[in-house]
Amino acid sequence: MTSSTNGTFDRTPLIAGNWKMNMDHVQAITLLQKLAWTLDDAKHDFGRVEVAVFPPFTDLRGVQTLVAGDDLPVAYGGQDLSQFDSGAYTGDISGQFLAKLGCRYVLVGHSERRTVHGETDEVLNAKTKAAFRHGLVPLLCVGEGLEVRQAGTHVEHTLAQLRADVEGLTAEQAAQLVVAYEPVWAIGTGEVAGPEDAQEMCAAIRAELTTLFGQESAAGTRLLYGGSVKSGNAAAILAEADVDGVLVGGASLDAAEFASIVRFESHAAA
Numbered sequence: 165m166t167s168s169t170n171g172t173f174d175r176t177p178l179i180a181g182n183w184k185m186n187m188d189h190v191q192a193i194t195l196l197q198k199l200a201w202t203l204d205d206a207k208h209d210f211g212r213v214e215v216a217v218f219p220p221f222t223d224l225r226g227v228q229t230l231v232a233g234d235d236l237p238v239a240y241g242g243q244d245l246s247q248f249d250s251g252a253y254t255g256d257i258s259g260q261f262l263a264k265l266g267c268r269y270v271l272v273g274h275s276e277r278r279t280v281h282g283e284t285d286e287v288l289n290a291k292t293k294a295a296f297r298h299g300l301v302p303l304l305c306v307g308e309g310l311e312v313r314q315a316g317t318h319v320e321h322t323l324a325q326l327r328a329d330v331e332g333l334t335a336e337q338a339a340q341l342v343v344a345y346e347p348v349w350a351i352g353t354g355e356v357a358g359p360e361d362a363q364e365m366c367a368a369i370r371a372e373l374t375t376l377f378g379q380e381s382a383a384g385t386r387l388l389y390g391g392s393v394k395s396g397n398a399a400a401i402l403a404e405a406d407v408d409g410v411l412v413g414g415a416s417l418d419a420a421e422f423a424s425i426v427r428f429e430s431h432a433a434a
């Protein structure tokens with residue numbers, strides 16, 4: 165694997181499952197238990213490849229109780245947070261509440277938030293800062309739609325989103341940040357960007373972060389790919405030098421399939 169030397173990764177790979185608006189709080193427990201059992205049976209080394217899930221808000225208390233009660237080495241986070249800390253913002257969730265529930269991460273700027281909820285880069289920059297304010301690691305999603313990809317301006321487009329969303333962060337914060345490249349045309353469509361497309365964008369993102377925050381910081385930032393990732397294509401994507409993990413939607417709802425993605429090192433890269 166190009167991203168590893170003598171079996172050691174440059175950065176700890178992160179396999180993240182975004183459950184989106186699926187799984188009520190009862191189903192969430194069953195899914196997480198199955199995932200934990202499957203990985204335990206396979207003797208998965210969670211220190212080597214980190215696992216995180218992003219359940220709906222209403223599931224988080226149950227997930228916290230299960231993770232704490234069974235001492236599961238699985239991280240979890242919210243799918244969104246408010247840019248504000250508290251107050252008259254009906255329906256919104258403060259990063260403070262997520263931190264109190266033991267969340268390590270929070271998704272920021274998923275394409276479904278950008279499109280369905282019209283979240284702008286200005287709002288997403290404020291949300292990224294709110295996450296850090298509450299001790300959460302933002303998992304910032306960027307990526308282009310089909311028209312931009314067809315016009316060939318996907319790199320510029322995605323880097324412009326990135327620059328706007330990380331504006332004003334410190335180099336230390338940028339090193340902790342996780343960025344997911346999710347081309348919108350590959351989400352839930354079965355269309356996967358090839359490993360080389362994922363690498364092209366992740367290398368461009370790392371170069372941009374190097375310009376903005378310096379080489380030492382950018383070398384620490386984990387970059388994920390998301391969009392129709394399955395157990396059959398994960399190993400090849402993760403073999404790319406600048407790809408440090410995957411953000412999985414549909415396939416994360418099946419414990420066996422998601423566990424198989426987590427165990428990507430046991431598959432030969434295609």
Ligand SMILES: O=C(CO)COP(=O)(O)O
Binds near residue numbers: 346353354393
């Ligand atoms: O949006 C995604 C993860 O955040 C990707 O979803 P799919 O894996 O279902 O394409």
